[in-house]
Amino acid sequence: GAVVSQHPSWVICKSGTSVKIECRSLDFQATTMFWYRQFPKQSLMLMATSNEGSKATYEQGVEKDKFLINHASLTLSTLTVTSAHPEDSSFYICSARGFRETSGMEYEQYFGPGTRLTVT
Amino acid sequence: GQNIDQPTEMTATEGAIVQINCTYQTSGFNGLFWYQQHAGEAPTFLSYNVLDGLEEKGRFSSFLSRSKGYSYLLLKELQMKDSASYLCAVLDSNYQLIWGAGTKLIIKP
Numbered sequence: 001g002a003v004v005s006q007h008p009s010w011v012i013c014k015s016g017t018s019v020k021i022e023c024r025s026l027d028f029q030a031t032t033m034f035w036y037r038q039f040p041k042q043s044l045m046l047m048a049t050s051n052e053g054s055k056a057t058y059e060q061g062v063e064k065d066k067f068l069i070n071h072a073s074l075t076l077s078t079l080t081v082t083s084a085h086p087e088d089s090s091f092y093i094c095s096a097r098g099f100r101e102t103s104g105m106e107y108e109q110y111f112g113p114g115t116r117l118t119v120t
Numbered sequence: 121g122q123n124i125d126q127p128t129e130m131t132a133t134e135g136a137i138v139q140i141n142c143t144y145q146t147s148g149f150n151g152l153f154w155y156q157q158h159a160g161e162a163p164t165f166l167s168y169n170v171l172d173g174l175e176e177k178g179r180f181s182s183f184l185s186r187s188k189g190y191s192y193l194l195l196k197e198l199q200m201k202d203s204a205s206y207l208c209a210v211l212d213s214n215y216q217l218i219w220g221a222g223t224k225l226i227i228k229p
Contacts (some may be wrong), residue, residue, distance in 0.1 A: 034217075043221040044163070044207070093162045108153070109217060111162040 003027055004096050006112030013084055013119055021079045021115045023094030029074035030096035034109065035067070038091045050077055074098070084119045091116050122146045124220035126208050131226045132198055140193045140206050140223045148213020154182050154193045155207040157222065163207055166193070195225075203227045 007022045023033060035047045048064075050056035050071035058064045068080040077096075081088055095109040124144045132138040144152070151170040155163035169175055169184035169191060181194040193206055208220040 044219050046219070049216070091160070095162075108165060108168060111155075111164065114162040116160075 003110045004030075004094065004112040006094055006115055008115060009113060010116040011118070013117070015085055015119055016083055018080055018082045019084055019117060021081075021092055021094070021117075023077045023079070023096065023112050025075045025096040025098065025110070028096075028098045030077070030098045031074065032097045033071055033077040034095045034097070035069060035077075035079050036093045036095065038093060038114075040091075044093070047079075081117065084117070086119045089117055089119045122210075122212065122218050124208055124210060124218055126206075126220045126223045128221070129224045129226065131228060132195075134198055134200060134227055134229050136198050137194065137196050138198060138225065140195075140208075140225065142191045142193070142208030142220055144189050144191070144208070144210045144218075144220075146210045146212045146218055149186060150211040150213065150215055152182075152184055152191050153207075153209045153211070153217065154180075154191075155209065157205045157207060159204070166206075198227050200227050200229070 003026050005024045011019055013019050033050050036044045037047050038044050046059050047062045048056040048058045048069050050069050052071050052074050056069040066082055071077040091114050093114040095111045097109050126142045153168050154166040156166050157163040167182035169182050172184055174183045179196045184191045205222040205224045207222045209217045212218055
């Protein structure tokens with residue numbers, strides 16, 4: 001079954017509004033969460049890495065004031081796209097990393113199902 | 121710099137075998153992952169190799185040679201549902217995943 005949930009799965013918003021995307025690890029404590037963006041027919045692009053209780057580390061070229069990340073607990077991280085514009089329309093995917101007894105692996109990344117954002 | 125290379129696209133026939141190669145140059149190595157990603161969906165885990173050799177899991181096998189900086193994913197008895205992108209990713213010395221661009225696999229009947 002799914003180990004990482006993401007909500008909403010898709011969202012349409014108007015230009016200038018903000019959108020919040022939630023990512024939850026369901027059966028393990030995610031010490032680290034990652035946020036990716038993927039444009040059609042392109043590879044995953046890491047936006048930021050966040051560790052529980054500390055500020056996110058953003059990749060070069062990603063505006064931290066536009067893409068607000070909060071990792072307040074070991075099971076929840078949120079990404080808020082502020083003042084969204086049409087060029088922000090993309091597939092946003094979170095992934096979580098932490099030790100799961102069932103796999104015995106600490107560094108595998110479990111992906112959420114993704115959120116398709118369309119800004120009109 | 122860090123670099124992961126894999127073919128952009130491959131085509132194979134249903135029922136056949138296909139091998140997807142991945143070469144890497146990274147700062148440190150703590151394992152290599154293969155993920156499958158269907159169009160419009162998030163990646164799903166296929167395999168993890170940290171030691172040299174072949175890991176077999178059903179129709180899928182993954183091979184690693186650390187000295188050569190090389191891995192391959194072998195898919196047997198191909199099915200139409202195997203049409204997807206296959207992503208190679210290396211865990212570097214900082215335990216960060218470095219992603220390849222993915223190989224789009226097209227299966228023909």
